[in-house]
Amino acid sequence: MVHSTADAGNRQVRPPTLTDRTIEAVREGIRAGTLVPGELYSVYRLADELGVSRSPVREALLRLAETGMVAFERNRGFRVVLPGARELTEIIAVRLALEVPAAERAAVRADAADRAALRTEYEAMQASVTAGDETAFLLHDQRLHTLLLELAGNAHVTRIIENLRDATRLVGASTIRKSRSLEDVYREHRPILDALDRGDAPAAGAAMRSHLESTGRLLLREAVGSGDDIGLMWTDLIE
Amino acid sequence: MVHSTADAGNRQVRPPTLTDRTIEAVREGIRAGTLVPGELYSVYRLADELGVSRSPVREALLRLAETGMVAFERNRGFRVVLPGARELTEIIAVRLALEVPAAERAAVRADAADRAALRTEYEAMQASVTAGDETAFLLHDQRLHTLLLELAGNAHVTRIIENLRDATRLVGASTIRKSRSLEDVYREHRPILDALDRGDAPAAGAAMRSHLESTGRLLLREAVGSGDDIGLMWTDLIE
DNA sequence: TCGCCATGAGTAACATGTTACTACCCTTAT
DNA sequence: ATAAGGGTAGTAACATGTTACTCATGGCGA
Numbered sequence: 014m015v016h017s018t019a020d021a022g023n024r025q026v027r028p029p030t031l032t033d034r035t036i037e038a039v040r041e042g043i044r045a046g047t048l049v050p051g052e053l054y055s056v057y058r059l060a061d062e063l064g065v066s067r068s069p070v071r072e073a074l075l076r077l078a079e080t081g082m083v084a085f086e087r088n089r090g091f092r093v094v095l096p097g098a099r100e101l102t103e104i105i106a107v108r109l110a111l112e113v114p115a116a117e118r119a120a121v122r123a124d125a126a127d128r129a130a131l132r133t134e135y136e137a138m139q140a141s142v143t144a145g146d147e148t149a150f151l152l153h154d155q156r157l158h159t160l161l162l163e164l165a166g167n168a169h170v171t172r173i174i175e176n177l178r179d180a181t182r183l184v185g186a187s188t189i190r191k192s193r194s195l196e197d198v199y200r201e202h203r204p205i206l207d208a209l210d211r212g213d214a215p216a217a218g219a220a221m222r223s224h225l226e227s228t229g230r231l232l233l234r235e236a237v238g239s240g241d242d243i244g245l246m247w248t249d250l251i252e
Numbered sequence: 253m254v255h256s257t258a259d260a261g262n263r264q265v266r267p268p269t270l271t272d273r274t275i276e277a278v279r280e281g282i283r284a285g286t287l288v289p290g291e292l293y294s295v296y297r298l299a300d301e302l303g304v305s306r307s308p309v310r311e312a313l314l315r316l317a318e319t320g321m322v323a324f325e326r327n328r329g330f331r332v333v334l335p336g337a338r339e340l341t342e343i344i345a346v347r348l349a350l351e352v353p354a355a356e357r358a359a360v361r362a363d364a365a366d367r368a369a370l371r372t373e374y375e376a377m378q379a380s381v382t383a384g385d386e387t388a389f390l391l392h393d394q395r396l397h398t399l400l401l402e403l404a405g406n407a408h409v410t411r412i413i414e415n416l417r418d419a420t421r422l423v424g425a426s427t428i429r430k431s432r433s434l435e436d437v438y439r440e441h442r443p444i445l446d447a448l449d450r451g452d453a454p455a456a457g458a459a460m461r462s463h464l465e466s467t468g469r470l471l472l473r474e475a476v477g478s479g480d481d482i483g484l485m486w487t488d489l490i491e
Numbered sequence: 492t493c494g495c496c497a498t499g500a501g502t503a504a505c506a507t508g509t510t511a512c513t514a515c516c517c518t519t520a521t
Numbered sequence: 522a523t524a525a526g527g528g529t530a531g532t533a534a535c536a537t538g539t540t541a542c543t544c545a546t547g548g549c550g551a
Contacts, residue, residue: 030503030504030505031504031505032504032505055531055532055533056532056533057531057532057533065505065506066505066506066507067505067506067507068504068505068506068507069504069505069506071533071534072311072314072504075311075314075315076314076318079315079318085533086513086532086533087512087513087532087533087534088511088512088513088514088531088532088533088534089513089514089531089532089533090531090532090533091533100408103406103407103408103409104408106406106408106409107350107406107408107409107412110349110350110353110409111346111349111350114349118489166488166489167342167345167346167489168342169339169342169343169345169346169416170342170345170346170349173346173412177408249405250357250405250406269533269534269535270534270535271534271535294501294502294503295502295503296501296502296503304535304536305535305536305537306535306536306537307534307535307536307537308534308535308536310503310504311534324503324504325502325503325543326502326503326504326542326543327501327502327503327504327541327542327543327544328501328502328503328542328543328544329501329502329503330503
């Protein structure tokens with residue numbers, strides 16, 4: 014059984030730092046709509062909104078800037094960035110390259126406890142679908158993917174994907190609502206888990222590929238700018 | 253022709269910040285042996301060695317800590333970390349997953365100018381071999397790989413690999429000297445470039461895989477701790 | 492000789508102060 | 522009306538101050 018605490022770069026047994034808590038606060042603010050993409054904010058204002066000094070806030074935003082989630086503008090402020098079609102396509106390509114082999118590996122390594130944990134998340138997804146709670150749905154979707162990655166046993170891969178996910182979460186949230194395909198996304202995970210149960214590595218990989226490509230296309234369709242040629246970029250980076 | 257400036261997250265046309273310069277200074281310090289892995293340093297000391305305040309130094313080190321190059325210890329200082337066998341294996345696995353497809357893509361997209369640029373680096377590698385200059389060798393090796401990645405057209409992949417390389421550069425430097433296989437590593441690049449010239453994508457991918465696996469095993473042999481079972485980890489994460 | 496505890500030096504993490512720069516606004520001349 | 526220009530508010534980047542913690546060291550008793 015792979016422990017699920019996800020301590021890749023491992024920080025603290027001690028309480029999380031203010032920087033860590035600020036990172037979470039920003040993520041939450043974006044989820045909740047308090048921080049609007051494209052809008053200009055400042056470390057000053059955010060710092061006293063959160064009731065902390067500028068240092069941890071600045072550090073937190075710099076880390077988020079590394080993943081491309083926010084962008085600083087010198088002497089102006091920072092913005093929450095939502096990724097364009099190009100960036101989304103690139104991210105999907107990376108996820109395909111890393112998560113498909115991870116799924117294959119997971120199929121080989123999973124024991125009964127792992128499979129049970131995956132099922133739990135899967136059922137929680139189903140519950141979120143019927144409840145129409147897309148926030149919860151995305152949360153369990155993420156957890157399921159993360160569990161799979163941890164099963165594969167490569168902490169670097171887990172961290173990389175986690176970072177990329179951050180950059181896209183924003184698009185995902187607004188996308189799924191519109192296309193009301195929440196249930197479709199849910200269904201796509203079934204073949205993955207079934208293959209895991211059978212220990213069928215190739216099938217698990219194929220199912221994961223199919224899932225990522227499908228949701229990838231979905232994301233792109235929503236996030237596309239008029240100038241971007243999706244088909245061209247897709248074949249260029251993915252196929 | 254893909255432009256080689258590699259501005260993925262893109263910063264400034266303006267002069268680089270003190271933080272940026274500090275990051276480079278730390279990298280250089282490690283290369284030059286001024287900063288010894290495992291030794292305990294402090295932001296205080298490093299700051300006035302560099303003649304700047306603690307803020308940019310701290311920010312620089314935090315960024316390097318993200319990639320795993322250094323590690324902070326609360327109220328103690330920070331250390332330059334050299335990766336263990338486990339981490340090296342994980343990194344090799346990621347490089348295989350990303351750089352093999354990138355080589356295939358590059359084979360399709362490369363034009364005459366791209367191929368010429370690759371040849372230039374390749375010949376510079378050869379020159380470094382005969383000159384016995386391993387620093388220069390590693391530099392051109394890196395440039396060649398980066399060129400290939402940029403050719404593939406996925407800036408995220410380029411950035412990810414670049415970060416991983418940072419974590420391993422240290423091991424690579426000490427490794428190659430001992431095993432005096434500098435020339436072997438040089439030779440391994442030949443089939444890649446040949447395949448590129450023919451526009452033969454599968455061959456380019458296969459050559460890249462072979463190269464990464466070979467140098468990967470080399471790295472592991474040097475960096476291994478007595479308690480680590482290389483073979484087990486290798487099959488677990490790579491094959 | 493050995494263990495224990497107080498103490499102090501040194502640190503990361505956090506807070507606050509400073510600087511140089513940018514864009515915006517309002518005035519004024521054309 | 523429109524353009525030019527100076528002033529000002531607000532900012533990131535950098536510098537410095539403060540706090541709470543960790544660990545080594547040395548004295549002191551057994």
